[in-house]
Amino acid sequence: MDVDQQEACSETKSAMHTWRYRHHFTYKADQGKNIIVQCNLCLPRVNLLSTSKTSTSNLKKHLDRTHLGCEARPDAKRGRKKEELNGEESRHCQLKKLKQEIISKCMTQAKTDDLIYNFIVEDCQSFYVLEQPGFRKLIAGLTEGLKSMDRVTLFTKVDQGFSRMREELMAKLSNIQYVCTTADVWTASSRSFLGMTCHWIDPASLERKSAAVGFARLQGRITHDSIAGRIHDIHVAYNIESKVQTTVTDNGSPFVSLFKEFSVDSQESDDDVGFYENVGGVLEGEPEQDMLLFLPSIQRCASHTLELIVTEDFWQAVSQGPMCQLHYSTMAKVYALWSKCHQLQVGMEAAEEIGKMALVVPAVIRWNVEYCAMQKMVSLSERELTELSARLEVPRMQPEEMAFLKEYVSVFHPLAFALELFQAEQKCYLGLVIPTILSLKNKLNEQKGGANYFSDVIAAIVSAIDLRFLELFASTEAKIATATTPQFRLWWMAASERDEMCTLLATEVSQMDPAIFTVPTTSRNTSTIESEDDFFSYGPVKPAIQIEQRGVLDEIHKYIEGKGKSLECLQDFPRVKQLFLKYNTTLPSTAPVQRLFSQKGNLVTSQRNLLTDDYFERIQLLRYNSNVCTSLITE
Template identity: 75%
Template sequence: MDAEHNDGGTDVKTAMHSWRFRHHFTYKADQGKNIIVQCNLCLPKVNLLSTSKTSTSNLKKHLDRKHLGCEDKVDGGVKRGRKKDEPNAEASGHIKLKKLKAEIISRSLTQTKVNDLIFNFIVEDCQSFYLLDQPGFRKLLEGLTEGRLTMDRVTLFTKVDLVFSNMRDEVMAKLNGIHYVCTTADVWTANNRSFFGMTCHWIDVCSLERKSAGLGFSRLHGRNTYDAIAGKIHDIHVAYNIESKVQTTVTDNGSPFIGVFKEFLIEDNQDSDDDIGFFENVSAILDCEPEQDMLLFLPTLQRCASHTLDLIVAEDFWQAMSQGPMCQLHYSTMAKVSAFWSKCHHLQVASETADDIAKMPLAVPAVIRWNVEYCAVQKVVSLSERELTELCARLGISRLQPEEMAFLREYATVFKPLAFALELFQAEQKCYLGLVIPTILSLKNKLNEQKATANYFADVINAIVIAIDLRFQDLFASTEAKIATATTPQFRLWWMSPSERDEMCALLAREGSQVEPICKTEVETNQNVAAIESEDDFFSYGPVKPAVQVQQRGAMEEIRKYLEGTGKSLECLQDFPRVKQLFLKYNTTLPSTAPVQRLFSHKGNLIASQRSHLTDDYFERIQLLRYNSNMCSVNMD
């Protein structure tokens, strides 16, 4: 007997009398304001439910929780229509919407999409290809993807080859239309294995935005000799057909690269082609094979400005501090701060305690980056006296004395410009060679301003300023760096003394007259070149002024108008085509090797290479695909 017939014996009709799902329940007993019913869908298990005579919400929740989908069977399979404003129609529509959404998601997750996700997971995290053969991983994917198949390791190798080939072609196509490029190179050694990395950078002609691509991440076998490194640089430049476009190669100040370019670059006063050296095959000599020489084309070397500043901090700063009167104070202060960092780094409880007291995460510096150490000192200095006292007490470390805190505060104030300059040089998108000279000049001025009020670091400031002049003297003497700075609208010639500006203006005019500016109307003009030249052959009005003189006069006028301008945005270069070309030529060079360091900085990539059992070739492909993922389409077709 269903609920409707049982209620028929009473004078008061319950809510179940008109409920569309009443046939799923059987009336059993009356219990005051409630009624007891049995769920027919739970049979043969007897499941008695209590519900109000005026509401069926409990029973509807039971259907949604235990028998989702029963709404498709109403009154023995005949579905009754309901109006939108009826109370149960909204809840039923919500359930149908959830089911429809699940069906759409299931249908949209195609096999190609699953393969793309697997490929991106392997490339982004440098995972082992053998992971695809693990039964647990295959079951996980098949369960998450509604039974979709997991591609095997052989298919993944094929896909990596295909996508890498497409990526390489795309990079070469982009570089084919570029006139000026800059490369950065570095060698990284870990786990007794050495890798050579190289990135390429250029400026888009239209948008003047910096573009980057990874070119190489290859294994260096044997000793890192000069000829091996020079051969890698040359081979990658030739492979991408950019050996004639590279303005400079930026490296750190380490002895391998300095020795390479000193060995293979030919001095300017020698009568020979520019930047040509010879690569002597040392391996062949050691193996008693016939000697083979290969002609090398190495570009100009540009030393990393960021690394030069790091050397000033790591060597000149410490030398001046160790020989000065503040040596003992410096060592005692940094020893306490280092103990503080060590506990926060190694003990989770200490880190949580610091966060709880200071209400902010406290940075722990990396060994190789001084600017990170500076930020960590700033965190300590920002603590109040109460916070610092409580923190030292709870961590069990010696409290900093007032003089030591004063030492740290002056440290944070004096060397703030130095930390800012380092961060500026390590940028990539908006950092150009023309930024280096003004930054170094501003850094020296700001350091000298601090000497008048410095109590602890006056002698150190003098030592750092002297070290800056010594280590950057080649840069200040570089004509290329001066032109790069002058063609940057933010600086122009404002950084030069008045006596040097006339000479620099003449130099810009000479350089500008030798470049071919790309004007907006150049395409339209080229369409009528043949007709104009044929008419010029007929008409003659006497001697003509040399074209070189006319071009130099036009370049001088353009340079003068540019130097008189006040706009600081790169957009103003669009009005000065010759200056724009000079900017592209000389500011393509980056001031630091930060991009190639980022190529090596992926967490655990070198460790993962051993764990994943990848060959050197496939490991290089994975690293380059990961690095170029933002510029190229590395997803599978």
């Protein structure tokens, strides 16, 4: 019998009972303090071995000398358990070592620093977060021992990133002939900032590109001189002062009067007076800091103009009309419903339960946001709206008020659509404004006859559109921008005005590119033929300028007669394309600079107070320009 059988029939306990190689031996007899066993591996030769009851060293030596490599028993009890534990610990150490090797190859200290840098910049985090013990433990735990960089290293990386961004952006702008900027002033937490963005069109792909160029802190008393100086300094810093076609701002009187005072046109009209004043200043030894300060022409924000029409002019028309009481009662109930949904989670849950949708509640004071919220409310049935009003304990809307609200949403849908067009950035050009306003007026007039409540209001809004956009419709730049947009060409103009517009386009081409008047060089044979044609002439010779003008007019007429609406067709008309680049680089809205201010966490977070004005500006510019500057992208 083997050793296991011996355990059952013998009371004698020995070291063989827990030995992992015991299955290779068979128990034979006791011999005092020793036992006699037979080696099963030596069969058929009988080989009896003697070993101590408390030790198996003799048997192990026999296995090592004679049967090297024999396997341990798989079902060993205590010995097997200890062996499994040792094996698991060994495998665990190997996996841990392999994991550390993989992490060390994939996650380096430089890559960890780049990820922390992106985290600080993208979320506008405080630099002091790097000093927090919890953040350091987090980085050390995720990277298997790598360290978080300190604030000094972060300052260095921000400075280097800002320098790379500025150099790359200046390199891009150096190859661009026409740019447009937007400017706005924003105040939050008792601090005022001037934000500026720059926009241009890629000549090859005709795609619009955008970048932020300024987020400067305005300290002290904000005056025309201080704002004009900052705008001029930003233009000079990026070498675009001579390339800026227009600067788009809102319609507020501060910006309008500012550009009226410092624009190039106003300075040229006052050359005589300024000359004598400057001479007097020089003679008295006073420094003339404003002599070189000039700003480009201003382009008023079209979306802001529509906002003014739908707020100021609309409210004035409603308050003076017969629907004043109905309008106020309807809007009071609408705002009461919004207030309950905004303040109480129960209200929003009730709206989702009854209407089977998330009810939009306007969180910002903008008409287009308010209009979208009204659209959601009108989509509810009368029964659902009544049930929601009862659930939230707000006054129930009467049938006439509901009809009034539905007509409001239907009548002013074109106006909301026009606002969305103007606030776009990639596919919005100055040439879009005139056709959009003309279409808006036509659609409002079409609904005027069938309106029950807003007939007089529509007439007032159309008159307000004519008044507020009068300067735009008289602008030659806006007309050229519209004419060079393939989607519109001259279809929006009266037939009697199109020939005059073609002549204007030809004149603009001749002024912006004088090289087109030069006669192109030809081969020797061609020169001989041309000289013979000149010799056998039967009238006055046409100047080369007239020949070139005829070519320009031919190109313009072919463009006007074309049917393509995409920008790709401009590649076939190089002169028209140049006009498009010059006049459609201008944006019709200040939406990009407003997005710069409204980026998540930039002006209203507490972390901003821990950043200096210089580094806060650098962080904002790095965030905004991460899409246009490839050097800011880290793997």
